[in-house]
Amino acid sequence: MDLSLVHNLIANFWYLLPLALMVAVIRSPWFKGKFGEFLVNFSAKWFLDQSRYHLIKNVTLPTEDGTTQIDHVLVSEFGVFVVETKNMKGWIFGGPQQRFWTQKIYRSNHRFQNPLHQNYKHVKTLQTLVGLGDHQMRSVVVFVGDSTFKTPMPENVTEGLGYVRYVKAHRELVLSRAQVDEVRKKVAAGRLKDSFSTDRAHIRHLKEAVATRKVAPIHRSGRKFQ
Incomplete structure (x- = not known):
């Protein structure tokens, strides 16, 4: 190989390397997730009264x-809203009781965990912590990005700013101001430190859980347990 040719290519097109890296990051699931969370954070601060709705991310x-x-x-006198964000595109098919939902992009189908089931664990874990x-x-589940629901969804599965309307629709006072403050304190005390190492440990746990589910125990008859 002519090393001078390689050197010339690098010298003339070096600026494409950071551009390619940037494109790869933008297309990554990590970036899509973080960008979706940013949109929800931004809209919550912009469209919800921050003196009544306290955002913890x-x-x-x-x-x-x-x-x-x-x-x-979102902690408020109208309840504690636990929000799961999905940054997805394409057509979305699913129902409240289905274990998996489907994302369809042209002829490609991708199954993903029912976000209502996913958020149920979040709600129950937080509920145990705060004692409500x-x-x-x-x-609440909010889809951001260029996605369209192709099956009827329950009112707590929303698109874009629809989650803001859902939150504002709850007007019954179910917590006192003192309880709101107490919930915020309990979350602050019970959460793990918001850091890169915490995120990495959580991702490792998810991967291990997925791997465990894929290897189901074998019954003596040779059939897998369902």
Whole structure:
């Protein structure tokens, strides 16, 4: 190989390397997730009264089998809203009771965990921490990005700013101001430190959980347990 040719290519097109790296980062699931969370954070601060709705983002809580990570928590007198964010494009098919939903982009189909089921664990873990009743906890799923629902969705599964309308629609006071302050203190005390190492540990736990589910135990008859 002519090393001078390689050297000339690098010298003339070096500026394309950071551009390619930037494109790779933007297309990564990590960036899409973080950008989706940013949009929800921004809209919550812009469209919700910050004196009544207190936003806590990226809450990682310990569980019996590892950790669970909540994108956003909104604490208010109208309840504690636990928000799961999905930055996805394409057509979205799913129902409240289905274990998996489907994302369709042209002829390609991709299955993903029902976000309502995913958020249920978040809600219950947080509920145990703060000591509230079911009527004081709200589960919300918000899709951002260029996605379209192709099946009827429950009212707490929203697109874009639809989650703001859902939050504002709850007008019954279920928490006192003192309880709101107490919930915020308990979340601050019970959450794990918001850091890169916490995120990495949570991701490692998720990968291990997925790998465990793929290897189901074998029954003596030779069939896998369902």
